[in-house]
Amino acid sequence: MTEVPSVGELRAAAARQGIEPDEAELAAVREFLAVFLPAVESLGELLPEGAPGPAPLPPE
């Protein structure tokens, strides 16, 4: 199960990219990630065994 990063971990990860959000922004991001990351992780269950890799949408 994906662990949601703490605000401190988010701050450090953003800083490594040269971005410096404030505490309130990071707290809001963490609140969103707490819902979003488990939902994203569960998508794997939709992939049948041997499902192909990423592909563009089919052309016309």
Added chain:
Amino acid sequence: MTVAGLARALRTGELSPLEAVERALARVRALDGRLNAFVAVRAEEALREAELAARAPERGPLWGVPLAVKDVLDVAGTATAAGSRILAGNVAAEDSEAVARLRRAGAIVVGKLNTHEFAYGPTTTSEHFGRACNPWALDRVCGGSSGGSGAAVAARLVPGALGTDTAGSIRIPAAFCGVTGVRPSTGLVPTRGMTPLSWSVDTIGPMARDAADCALLLGVLAGRDFTADARPRELTVGVVESLFEGDLDPRIAAAARSAVDALREAGAAVRGVELPHLDRAGVVQQALQFPEATAIHLDWLRTSLADYGADVRGRLLAGLFVPATAYVTALRVRGVIAAGFDEAAAGVDCLAAPTLPVVAPRFEDGKVVFDPGGGSPALAENLFRQSLLRYTAPWSLVGRPVVSVPCGFVDGLPVGLSLVGRRFGEAAALRAAAAFQRVTDWHEREPPLAA
């Protein structure tokens, strides 16, 4: 007057291009102070272009027709701010491809339309350019991100406009403002010269009063003929049953059901369809869109973080933390969902579902009123976006075209029906929309402000 009606009047000489442009500019002057649909009016340029059009040897299908475009599309010599302070003064050197195609067909661009900042939100409540208001109720949002386009067409400031749609940005304002809008198949209309939001899913499409006008405009944008033939026979419509149930306003579900009944009575074959994984599409869409949008904005996040509006800044920051593995999984799941939709809807020309589950929310004390649902204001806003995404994201994700048509009113506010074609099946969706509008008059209703 509709785009087609105006083009006809211009061709027959009932009206000159100059008169058509002057009328549009007069409407903008009279009404836009209350709507804030426009962020820039090209009055002098448009009048000059109208004079030149009168002497033009070639007259395309939109000859002399005044249109306006969302302010994420470049118009040569005019600033593209994309609703943001960051791009202030960003004057475009050349037309976006979509605008160039409109102009080659003879259209005259009278201005740029308000948008949610960087097209990244559903309410067009820009901290930098002010909120665009819903012509049906000025205290309501007009949707977004192409909110200015929806408001301008609904209030009859212009007969048609361009919007862009990544996860619903044409369909949301079309439904909230009571106009017809088309999100084309992903890849149909070139996006060169558009401020991108998410490369995998971005589209450019028309908004107008009816499907016939959208067909005309989309034909110009795509370089083909989408003449909306309004014969519903030989059309099979698949009703996406699960989107008529659950967490939506039951009065909207009833209006959409009535719309489907109207299509059936007009001769369409109608059957129920259950699409697999529909409720997961929003998450997949976001797992693609969040990191793509953040990648586009990475340099500005480093240098100009404080210049973003709070909501957009929050979404862009969230995109920093979507794992690369999630992005790849989302791309793979998109294929599974698209194949599942194709199989479940085999033999169906277009799908039908409510465009949105709610009517336009109110704007009070400088904020959109979202149902708090027990969480923080940021989480409440996110839940509102998720409720919209449940209805709009599935079609974006798999690249299908959607025509949103007005199909009724709830509490005096417009609601929409989505007609979803097969991939590159715009013609069938437009045909269903035109058939519906032949037997109903929701698309002809005007907000009192426009009268």
